[in-house]
Amino acid sequence: MIKAVIFDLDDTLISEREYIESGYKHIASLLNTQGMGKQEDLHNMLINLFEESPINVFNRLFESLNHSYTTSDIRNLVNEYRNHIPTINFFDDVISCLNELKKKGFKLGIITDGYASSQKAKLISLSASSYFNEIIVTDELGREYWKPHQKSFEIIREKLQVDYEEMIYIGDNPEKDFYISNIYPIKTIRINRQGVYRNREYMNGIREHYAINDLDSFLMLLDNWD
Template sequence: MVKAIIFDLDDTLISEKKYIESGYMHISHLLSNRLDEDQHKLNRILNELFQKSPQNVFNRLLDIMGVHYTKSDILELVEEYRNHFPDIEFFDDVSRCLEFLREKNIKIGIITDGYSNSQRQKLNAVKAFDIFDEIIITSELGKDYWKPHPKSFEIMKEKLNVEFNEMIYVGDNPEKDFYIYKIYPINTVRVLREGIYKDRKYLDGIKEKYSIENLKGILDII
């Protein structure tokens, strides 16, 4: 019997692409004032650079603009990006799914990787702390405990007072979201979003038990 459904955050409940776009809009606004450049131009360049490669986007932007910078300048931009309050919302299928689970008295939680400040800002933006029973940001446990490490699942089990075989984990990333089934009898569900990690390889070939096009598919599984 399913007593708890735990969700990944990025590209499962919210769009990571929309978050990135929001962050770049924030940075472009900041730099437009500092550099006396057009914000929309800066934002366009940032997004184009990211499409080519997600690495060192701020460095490459400043190189293009002919701006001298230091390592501390880049670190400041990274912190601005991570700490900004994002203009994001849940995917369209999330609210109805959560309402259904509440009606069935199924507990709901989130386990998410990522830097604490940025993840908390995302969660605050969608008011997740008011909705979910428990939320675990793995970076707050320590960098060694990001998924696929099982520690966050062990903590969630205790917090929700359920057994592993009464839990389902819903994610999108083949590289880390479904490996938990090799360690504990937690059934896993892959939601097939157009996310930025959708083409990653399965860790050790461990695949999800179920795959769904959207979260409405959860209704059929439980």
């Protein structure tokens, strides 16, 4: 019997692309105040550079503007990006799903990778603590404990006081979200949000137990769960 539903965050509950655009808007505003150009133009340049490649976007922006920069300049922008409180929202199907799960008595959790400052800023913006019983930002445990490491699942199982067989994990990233089922008998579900990690390879070929396109489909699946 399933008692707990645990979610990934990025591209499962929220759009990673929306977060990226929020971060670049913040950076564009900062650079605008420094006289480096119009905010809208800078924002569009950042998005275009990211779409070309997500590597060294800020370095390439300075180079595109023929503006000299130091390692410290880049580090400051990275810190601003990671620490800004983003303008983001849950996907449209999230709140209704969470409310339905809570009404049915399920315990709810989040396990999310990513730099702790960024993930905590996202969670604050979403008021996520009002919806979930437990939230684990794996970076706070240590970089070595990011998924697919099992430690966060061990912690949340203990905090929610359920067995592994009573847990479902919903994620989107083939590279790390579903491998846990090879370690513990946790049911895994892949949600197809067309996110930034959708084309990654499955780790060791370990696939999800079920695949869905939205959380309404998950609720239907749960109603017919054996």
